Amino acid sequence: MTGEAWISIGLLMLVVLLLVKPVGAFLARVYEFQPLFGLDKLFGPLERGIYRLCGIRMDDEQNWKQYAAACLVFNFLGFLAVYAIQRLQGSLPLNPAGMKAVPPSLAFNTAASFITNTNWQNYAGESTMSYGTQMAALTVQNFLSAATGMAILVALIRGLVRKTTSGIGNFWVDVTRSVLYVLLPICVIFSLILVSQGVPQTLERYVHVKLVEPFVAPAVASGAASRPEAVASQTIAVGPVASQEAIKELGTNGGGFFNANSAHPFENPTGLTNFLEETAILLIPLAFCYTFGRMVGDTRQGWAILAAMVILLLAFMIPCVITEQAGNPLLAKYCNQRPTALQPGGNMEGKEARLGPVNSAIFDSTATGTSTGAVNSMLDSFTPLGGLFPLWLIQLSEVAPGGIGSGLYGMLMFVLVTVFIAGLMIGRTPEYLGKKIEAFEMKMASIAILVPPSLALLGTAVACVIAQGVAGIANPGAHGFTEILYAMTSQANNNGSAFAGLNGDTPFYNIVGGLIMLIARYWTIIPPLAIAGSLANKKIVPAGSGTLSTHTPLFVFVLLGIIVVVVALTFFPALALGPLAEQLQTFAGHF
Amino acid sequence: MSATDGSANADESNSPGGRRQTKLPRRGGVLAMLRAALVLLTLCSVLTGIVYPLVMTGIARVLFPWQAAGSLINRKGQPTLSRRSAIGSAQIGQYFNQPWYFWPRPSATSPVPYNAAASGGSNLGPTNPTLIAHIKQRVQALRNADIGNSAPIPVDLLTSSASGLDPDESVAAAYYQIPRIARLRRMSPARLKKLIARYTSGPQFGLLGEKVVNVLELNLALDRVAPYPPAPGAPFDHVRSSTVR
Numbered sequence: 001m002t003g004e005a006w007i008s009i010g011l012l013m014l015v016v017l018l019l020v021k022p023v024g025a026f027l028a029r030v031y032e033f034q035p036l037f038g039l040d041k042l043f044g045p046l047e048r049g050i051y052r053l054c055g056i057r058m059d060d061e062q063n064w065k066q067y068a069a070a071c072l073v074f075n076f077l078g079f080l081a082v083y084a085i086q087r088l089q090g091s092l093p094l095n096p097a098g099m100k101a102v103p104p105s106l107a108f109n110t111a112a113s114f115i116t117n118t119n120w121q122n123y124a125g126e127s128t129m130s131y132g133t134q135m136a137a138l139t140v141q142n143f144l145s146a147a148t149g150m151a152i153l154v155a156l157i158r159g160l161v162r163k164t165t166s167g168i169g170n171f172w173v174d175v176t177r178s179v180l181y182v183l184l185p186i187c188v189i190f191s192l193i194l195v196s197q198g199v200p201q202t203l204e205r206y207v208h209v210k211l212v213e214p215f216v217a218p219a220v221a222s223g224a225a226s227r228p229e230a231v232a233s234q235t236i237a238v239g240p241v242a243s244q245e246a247i248k249e250l251g252t253n254g255g256g257f258f259n260a261n262s263a264h265p266f267e268n269p270t271g272l273t274n275f276l277e278e279t280a281i282l283l284i285p286l287a288f289c290y291t292f293g294r295m296v297g298d299t300r301q302g303w304a305i306l307a308a309m310v311i312l313l314l315a316f317m318i319p320c321v322i323t324e325q326a327g328n329p330l331l332a333k334y335c336n337q338r339p340t341a342l343q344p345g346g347n348m349e350g351k352e353a354r355l356g357p358v359n360s361a362i363f364d365s366t367a368t369g370t371s372t373g374a375v376n377s378m379l380d381s382f383t384p385l386g387g388l389f390p391l392w393l394i395q396l397s398e399v400a401p402g403g404i405g406s407g408l409y410g411m412l413m414f415v416l417v418t419v420f421i422a423g424l425m426i427g428r429t430p431e432y433l434g435k436k437i438e439a440f441e442m443k444m445a446s447i448a449i450l451v452p453p454s455l456a457l458l459g460t461a462v463a464c465v466i467a468q469g470v471a472g473i474a475n476p477g478a479h480g481f482t483e484i485l486y487a488m489t490s491q492a493n494n495n496g497s498a499f500a501g502l503n504g505d506t507p508f509y510n511i512v513g514g515l516i517m518l519i520a521r522y523w524t525i526i527p528p529l530a531i532a533g534s535l536a537n538k539k540i541v542p543a544g545s546g547t548l549s550t551h552t553p554l555f556v557f558v559l560l561g562i563i564v565v566v567v568a569l570t571f572f573p574a575l576a577l578g579p580l581a582e583q584l585q586t587f588a589g590h591f
Numbered sequence: 592m593s594a595t596d597g598s599a600n601a602d603e604s605n606s607p608g609g610r611r612q613t614k615l616p617r618r619g620g621v622l623a624m625l626r627a628a629l630v631l632l633t634l635c636s637v638l639t640g641i642v643y644p645l646v647m648t649g650i651a652r653v654l655f656p657w658q659a660a661g662s663l664i665n666r667k668g669q670p671t672l673s674r675r676s677a678i679g680s681a682q683i684g685q686y687f688n689q690p691w692y693f694w695p696r697p698s699a700t701s702p703v704p705y706n707a708a709a710s711g712g713s714n715l716g717p718t719n720p721t722l723i724a725h726i727k728q729r730v731q732a733l734r735n736a737d738i739g740n741s742a743p744i745p746v747d748l749l750t751s752s753a754s755g756l757d758p759d760e761s762v763a764a765a766y767y768q769i770p771r772i773a774r775l776r777r778m779s780p781a782r783l784k785k786l787i788a789r790y791t792s793g794p795q796f797g798l799l800g801e802k803v804v805n806v807l808e809l810n811l812a813l814d815r816v817a818p819y820p821p822a823p824g825a826p827f828d829h830v831r832s833s834t835v836r
Binding site: 139 | 623626628631639641643647659661664677681685687688711714722726730746748750754755757758790793795798799808836
C-alpha cells in the first residue's frame with residue numbers, strides 16, 4: 001500500500017471525526033427541541049404548518065406500539081406511492097425521454113428497496129425511470145427512509161434515558177424534524193457543491209451530439225452476433241442528478257440516478273466530489289454516536305461505540321485497499337499494474353481513471369460499512385479478496401458504522417447482548433446505562449441480530465438450488481456463487497450494493513429480494529422499538545461498584561469480539577465457498 | 592423549549608424531549624394515524640420530491656449554468672451552452688479507434704462503446720476467462736496499431752471502466768500512445784507531451800483523486816494543432832510552437 005493510500009484514508013477519517021462532535025451536538029438539539037441557530041426560525045412556521053395539517057401536536061407522546069404502527073403505516077403508504085408512480089410514469093409529467101411504465105415485479109422490488117433504505121436496483125436509472133419518478137418517488141424515499149431510521153434511533157435513545165413512562169416520542173415529529181432541520185439543509189448546500197464540480201441538475205431532455213469522428217463499433221467480444229454498426233452520434237443522459245445524489249449519500253441510501261452509480265462521471269466527476277460523497281456517507285451514522293452520548297448524559301458512552309465502529313470499518317477497508325492496489329495477478333503478464341507517478345495502477349477493470357483503485361476501495365468500503373450501497377467502481381470486478389471485504393462489512397449486520405440511525409440502533413442491539421454476556425460472566429444482573437437488561441430485551445435484541453444473517457443465508461441457499469436463481473449468474477465458478485451471496489446479503493442487510501453482474505431483474509429475484517428487504521428492515525425496527533418501550537418503563541438503577549463500565553477499551557474489545565463471533569463468523573462457510581475459493585484459484589493460476 | 596413550538600406546547604412539563612416526565616398519548620385511533628401518515632407523506636413528497644429538486648435546478652442554472660446542463664463543449668473544446676454546437680460533454684468520454692487519435696479506455700456499454708444513455712461496466716470477475724480474452728484482444732489491437740512499440744501497456748488502457756464513459760485515462764496510458772500519434776500526425780513526441788500536459792488534471796488540491804488526461808479534449812486539441820491527414824509533403828513536426836500555445 002502506497003503512502004498516498006494511507007493519506008487518503010487518514011484524511012477522510014480526520015475530516016469525518018472532526019465533524020462528529022459539532023454535527024452530533026446539532027442532532028441532539030434537533031431531537032431535544034433546543035434552538036437551532038436560526039434554522040428553527042426559518043423552518044419553524046413550515047414545521048408547525050405540517051403538524052397542523054397532519055392533525056398532530058408536537059407534544060403528543062406515543063408508546064412504542066403506536067410509534068411502531070406509525071412507522072409501518074407511513075412506510076407502507078410510501079411503498080404504495082413509489083409503486084404507483086413507477087407504474088404510471090408513462091402518463092405522468094417530467095418524462096422527456098418517454099419512459100414506459102415499470103413492469104410490476106420490478107416496480108415492487110424498487111418500491112420495497114427504496115422505502116427500506118436499501119436502494120437495491122434491478123434497473124438502470126437512465127433507461128428505466130423518468131425524471132418525475134426519480135424526483136417524486138425515489139428522491140422522496142431517500143429522505144423519508146433515512147428520516148425513519150433516524151427516528152427509530154432517537155426513540156430507542158429516549159427509551160434508555162427516560163424512566164417509568166410509556167412515551168418514547170412522536171414518530172411524525174421525529175421524521176419531520178429529521179427532514180427539515182438535518183437532511184434538507186445539508187442537501188441544499190451539498191448538491192450545489194456537486195453541481196459546481198460538474199454534476200448536472202436540469203430538467204431538459206437527454207443531449208444528442210454528433211461525434212467528432214463516426215466509428216464502426218467493434219463486434220461485441222462476448223460473442224453476441226451483432227452486426228458492426230456505424231455510430232455517428234452520442235446520446236448523453238442528464239437530469240436532476242445533483243439533488244438526488246446529495247441525499248443518496250447523506251441518507252446512506254445509495255440508489256444511483258444512473259446505472260453506474262457513483263462511478264458515472266455525472267454522479268461523481270472529480271476527486272473532490274468523491275471525497276465529499278464519502279464524507280457525507282459516514283457523517284451522520286458516526287455523528288449519531290456523539291448525539292447518543294449527549295442524550296444519555298455521558299458522552300464517553302458514545303465515543304466507545306464510535307471507536308468500535310471505526311475500528312471495524314478500518315479493519316476491513318485497509319485490506320481492501322491493499323488488495324485492489326496490488327492488482328489482478330492474472331493480468332500481470334499483459335500489462336503494467338504498478339502504481340507510479342504517471343498511473344494509479346492496480347486492478348483497474350471496473351474502475352474509473354480519475355478515482356483509481358485506492359479511492360475506489362475506500363469508497364466501496366465506506367458504502368458497504370454504512371448501509372449506503374453506492375459504488376464508484378464495479379465490485380464484481382474486484383479481486384476475490386478485494387470483493388470479500390465489502391461483502392463481509394455488510395455481513396456484520398451494518399454496524400460499522402451502519403446506516404443512518406439504523407447503524408447505531410443495530411449496534412446498540414449488540415451492546416445489549418455484550419452487556420448481558422459480560423453480566424453473566426461476572427454474575428451480576430446485566431445493566432446498561434442504569435437500565436436492567438432482562439429476558440424481554442434479550443429476546444428482542446436476538447431477533448434483530450439474527451434476522452438479517454438468516455435471511456441472507458436462506459436466500460442464498462434457495463437461489464443456488466433453483467433454476468431461476470442460478471440463471472442470473474454472470475461469471476462462472478466460485479465467483480458466480482459470490483454474486484448470489486452478495487445479492488442476498490446486501491438485500492437482507494438493507495445495503496443495496498451489488499456484484500452487478502447478477503441479472504436481478506427477473507420475477508424470482510425481484511419478488512424474493514423485495515420480501516427479504518421488507519422483512520429485514522421491519523424486523524430490525526420493531527425489536528429496538530419494543531426494547532425502547534420496555535426500557536422507558538423501567539427505573540434507573542444508580543451505578544454501584546459492581547456495575548460494568550460500558551465506555552472502557554475493555555468493553556469495546558468485548559463488543560467487537562461479540563460482533564465477530566455472532567455475525568462475521570456465521571458467514572465464514574459461505575465465504576469459503578465464494579471469494580476465498582476464488583482467491584486460492586488465482587494463487588494457483590487455475591480457473 | 593424551542594421557539595418553534597408555538598402555542599401547541601404551552602405546558603413546559605409536557606416536553607417530548609430529554610428525560611422529563613411525559614404524559615401518556617392523548618389521541619389515538621386508526622383514522623387519526625392514517626390521516627397523519629397520508630398528509631405527512633404528501634407534504635414531504637411535495638417538499639423533497641418537487642420543491643427541493645426544482646429549486647436546486649433554478650439555483651444551479653443561475654450559479655453554474657454550464658455544469659448544470661451537462662458540461663457541454665464545442666468542436667474547439669470550449670464550454671458551450673448551445674446543444675446545437677455541442678460535440679460532447681467534457682465529463683463524458685467518446686470512443687475513438689482510429690490510430691491517429693488517442694484511444695480512450697475500453698468501454699463495456701451496450702450495444703456500442705461509450706453509450707452515454709446506458710452506463711455500466713463489464714462486471715467480469717477477476718478470474719473470468721472472458722476478461723483475459725478481452726485483455727489479450729486489446730493488447731493485440733494496440734500492438735497492431737503501433738508495430739514495434741513493445742513498452743509495457745498501462746493497465747487502465749486495457750481494462751474497461753466502471754461507467755463505460757470514463758472521460759479520462761492515466762498519463763501513462765497517453766504517453767504509451769505517443770509514438771503512434773507522433774508518426775501519423777508528424778509531430779514530435781516532446782510537443783505531444785506538452786499537449787498531454789495541457790489536458791492533464793488532478794489530483795485535486797494535490798490530494799484528492801488521481802492525475803488523469805481528458806481524452807476527448809486532448810483529441811479535439813490534436814485536430815486543431817495537427818490535423819490528420821497531414822498536408823502532403825509537410826515536414827515532420829510541421830506544427831509551429833505558437834499554434835500549440
